[in-house]
Amino acid sequence: MLExxxxxxxxxxxxxxxDVSLVVPEGTVVALLGPNGAGKSTTLRTISGLIPPESGHV
Structure with missing residues (x-):
């Protein structure tokens, strides 16, 4: 599970x-969609540990 x-x-x-919250159950496929500048790449970089969060946790 990813949280x-x-x-x-x-x-x-x-x-x-x-203040983004998200729960993805194990075995689920998810797509992040949105316009340029919406935070899709930042979300993936933070999940992978390339960028530290200012607050909250993965």
Missing amino acids: LERLTVSYGGLRALS
């Missing part, structure tokens, strides 16, 4: 994700 709880991520002074 994001109240995840907030910022680059410098720019907030990219704010």
Whole structure:
């Protein structure tokens, strides 16, 4: 299972994700969709440990 709880991520002074929560049960396939700048790549980078969250946890 993957769980994001109240995840907030910022680059410098720019907030990219704010208070994001998500639960993905084991065996589930998920797609992140949205316009440019919506935080899709930031979410994946934070899940993979490349970017530390400002608050919350994965």
